[in-house]
Amino acid sequence: MQLYAIRRRDAWATPDELKSTAERSTAVGNEMPDDVRWIRSYVLAEEDGSLGTLCIYQASSPEAIRTHAQRVGMPADEITPVADTVLVRPDPEAASV
Numbered sequence: 008m009q010l011y012a013i014r015r016r017d018a019w020a021t022p023d024e025l026k027s028t029a030e031r032s033t034a035v036g037n038e039m040p041d042d043v044r045w046i047r048s049y050v051l052a053e054e055d056g057s058l059g060t061l062c063i064y065q066a067s068s069p070e071a072i073r074t075h076a077q078r079v080g081m082p083a084d085e086i087t088p089v090a091d092t093v094l095v096r097p098d099p100e101a102a103s104v
Contacts, residue, residue, distance in 0.1 A: 011086055012086075013060075017053050018057070018081055018082050019058040024058075028081050035078045039074075043067075045062065063089070072086050
């Protein structure tokens with residue numbers, strides 16, 4: 008499986024909408040374990056006030072990512088193979104709300 012970065016622009020209006028999509032994404036991904044594995048996502052504040060994401064997945068192909076996204080009902084605007092990983096520091100812990 009190849010590592011991919013997936014950009015999903017202006018996809019969600021609210022955090023609750025994103026959370027609901029993430030739950031569907033997990034369920035669909037669990038049905039496709041040999042083709043798609045969600046590793047992590049960064050939620051991005053878009054210029055228009057909506058939310059987008061930059062997601063890291065392992066997948067058998069870009070087509071598998073598109074199939075997963077279509078089944079979930081979310082975009083997969085840009086799918087880019089990851090050439091290498093440089094880890095300087097681990098991601099910081101999320102702030103408590």
